[in-house]
Amino acid sequence: MTDTLIRGGTLVTADGRRRADLLCREGLIAAVGTELAHSSDAEVIDAGDCFVLPGGIDPHTHLQLPMMGTVVADDFYSGTTAAASGGTTTILDFVGPVRGQSPLEALATWRSWADKAVIDYGFHMTVAWWGPRFSEEMASLVRDHGITSFKFFLAYKGGLMLPDEDLIAGFLRCRELGALPQVHAENGELIAYLQAKMLAEGVTSPLGHVLSRPPQCEGEATGRAIAMAEIVDVPLYVVHVSAAPAARAIADARSRGVKVIGETLPGFLAIDDSVYRNADFDFAAGHVMSPPYRPREHQAVLWQAVQDGTLSTTGTDHCCFTRAQKRLGQRDFTRIPNGCGGIEDRLHVLWHLGVNSGRISPERFVALTSTNAARNFNLWPRKGCLEVGADADVIVLDPARTKTLSAATQRQNTDFSVWEGMQVKGVVVHTFSRGAHVWADGELRAEAGRGRYLPRQPFGDPYQARV
Numbered sequence: 001m002t003d004t005l006i007r008g009g010t011l012v013t014a015d016g017r018r019r020a021d022l023l024c025r026e027g028l029i030a031a032v033g034t035e036l037a038h039s040s041d042a043e044v045i046d047a048g049d050c051f052v053l054p055g056g057i058d059p060h061t062h063l064q065l066p067m068m069g070t071v072v073a074d075d076f077y078s079g080t081t082a083a084a085s086g087g088t089t090t091i092l093d094f095v096g097p098v099r100g101q102s103p104l105e106a107l108a109t110w111r112s113w114a115d116k117a118v119i120d121y122g123f124h125m126t127v128a129w130w131g132p133r134f135s136e137e138m139a140s141l142v143r144d145h146g147i148t149s150f151k152f153f154l155a156y157k158g159g160l161m162l163p164d165e166d167l168i169a170g171f172l173r174c175r176e177l178g179a180l181p182q183v184h185a186e187n188g189e190l191i192a193y194l195q196a197k198m199l200a201e202g203v204t205s206p207l208g209h210v211l212s213r214p215p216q217c218e219g220e221a222t223g224r225a226i227a228m229a230e231i232v233d234v235p236l237y238v239v240h241v242s243a244a245p246a247a248r249a250i251a252d253a254r255s256r257g258v259k260v261i262g263e264t265l266p267g268f269l270a271i272d273d274s275v276y277r278n279a280d281f282d283f284a285a286g287h288v289m290s291p292p293y294r295p296r297e298h299q300a301v302l303w304q305a306v307q308d309g310t311l312s313t314t315g316t317d318h319c320c321f322t323r324a325q326k327r328l329g330q331r332d333f334t335r336i337p338n339g340c341g342g343i344e345d346r347l348h349v350l351w352h353l354g355v356n357s358g359r360i361s362p363e364r365f366v367a368l369t370s371t372n373a374a375r376n377f378n379l380w381p382r383k384g385c386l387e388v389g390a391d392a393d394v395i396v397l398d399p400a401r402t403k404t405l406s407a408a409t410q411r412q413n414t415d416f417s418v419w420e421g422m423q424v425k426g427v428v429v430h431t432f433s434r435g436a437h438v439w440a441d442g443e444l445r446a447e448a449g450r451g452r453y454l455p456r457q458p459f460g461d462p463y464q465a466r467v
């Protein structure tokens with residue numbers, strides 16, 4: 001692999017910025033500075049008017065996932081090419097065993113599916129059921145396979161939802177193994193009650209989806225999960241925080257010294273629940289995900305939480321379906337496959353809405369899109385930083401360039417975009433993944449299968465200090 005010299009850009013990390021050149025050699029960042037020696041055949045990128053940032057880490061994706069009678073539209077090839085074109089160089093996806101299935105066996109399936117990824121990837125494990133066998137296999141997942149985060153569901157009654165007794169046992173097991181529990185925090189009992197009530201009242205449209213998942217359900221479950229983690233004394237990672245009561249529960253806990261990490265998604269900062277009132281089924285159903293988009297007033301609370309560090313990572317929960325797939329729920333909103341796309345757009349949307357508006361600095365943008373996820377999931381300093389010796393996962397972002405987001409031009413394998421027609425300013429023009437120039441100003445150069453699996457270490461005391 002030839003050297004790459006990224007010359008003259010403004011390097012931004014979570015800690016600060018400086019003007020410097022950056023040299024990639026053999027997949028790693030080899031030097032940062034000026035007048036860097038490089039081979040005569042080096043590829044030179046002029047980044048004079050651009051920002052040079054660590055590649056994005058999306059800690060929450062679902063590629064190729066079978067769910068709700070179908071399979072999500074993006075597999076590990078299309079999904080990771082879309083990610084690379086938007087400046088994301090690492091994803092953490094979720095392995096989803098079916099009820100009763102060995103999580104080790106499910107991991108083997110996901111590993112084989114992910115063989116075609118074009119960027120690096122790791123896995124969280126969904127705790128899809130609970131019992132002695134699951135608990136036993138967790139030890140091997142952590143020690144032999146580098147799976148060090150486990151997601152528990154407080155929602156989806158009759159499916160993934162676990163009772164409190166099992167959540168407590170699972171959190172204890174995570175603590176024992178040095179793993180990080182994650183939660184999907186919505187109250188599944190209340191949602192089941194409200195779904196039945198909506199259907200009984202004849203509400204079958206996508207509007208029923210948001211009416212059956214009010215913000216209180218998320219607030220209550222977030223508070224309950226935090227209480228369990230606090231008493232068990234294990235850190236907790238709350239995925240896709242969408243609602244003000246959930247953000248407040250996290251802020252309260254953190255102010256008391258409880259180790260809770262909050263993740264949000266760009267969509268929750270900008271899209272409101274009016275989308276579910278749209279008469280066009282495809283449009284409304286295209287926005288069906290859990291938790292749902294919230295009334296507009298929640299957005300100010302979430303932005304505040306992003307600014308003050310209550311919410312410190314951003315993912316996408318990328319789980320995209322086509323219009324045709326969403327029509328599985330045309331007569332019953334509870335059958336609409338849950339999920340939206342976004343793996344391609346996260347950095348562009350967050351830069352546009354966050355940095356351009358002055359809500360967050362470029363440094364905070366790096367923390368939110370890359371560095372904090374690397375730290376929380378034990379990928380740092382290999383990922384999420386621009387230090388010599390780190391993987392050369394580097395992006396060049398042109399702050400003056402504009403782009404219109406649209407299903408017609410996206411690389412995500414679907415015919416719908418929640419960002420349809422949005423013009424963003426600030427565009428990723430180059431993406432390097434371990435030094436390989438996978439996205440070159442509109443041209444995708446990545447080969448299927450070049451991405452590598454990222455096993456992760458369990459956490460010890462230094463981790464506890466970082467949360």
Ligand SMILES: [Zn+2]
Nearest residue numbers: 060062317319
């Ligand atoms: Zn998810």
